[in-house]
Amino acid sequence: MDRQAAAQLQAADVKILQKVNHVNRQAFTERYPGQVEHCLRLTMERLQFGLDKRGNVDFTNLDTWILLPAEIKDLAEAAYYLDQIRTRLTGT
Numbered sequence: 001m002d003r004q005a006a007a008q009l010q011a012a013d014v015k016i017l018q019k020v021n022h023v024n025r026q027a028f029t030e031r032y033p034g035q036v037e038h039c040l041r042l043t044m045e046r047l048q049f050g051l052d053k054r055g056n057v058d059f060t061n062l063d064t065w066i067l068l069p070a071e072i073k074d075l076a077e078a079a080y081y082l083d084q085i086r087t088r089l090t091g092t
Contacts, residue, residue: 033089040082047075
């Protein structure tokens with residue numbers, strides 16, 4: 001195979017990859033708001049689990065807490081930022 005044929009074959013391969021990558025990027029862009037919302041839902045479920053008062057939790061003893069205060073803070077911040085991203089993506 002000469003140089004020109006190899007270059008044409010490589011150019012054709014690049015065009016195919018660009019089309020495939022474009023489809024993958026487009027699918028990701030369409031799914032992304034839903035994925036952010038799913039992550040927000042999981043974060044809120046985890047936070048709610050940590051704040052559940054139905055168990056016999058002694059709030060004066062930190063060893064019996066379901067979540068550490070730092071974990072509650074981190075989950076609350078994550079929920080806030082995920083909600084901000086979701087709002088920007090969906091406009092609601």
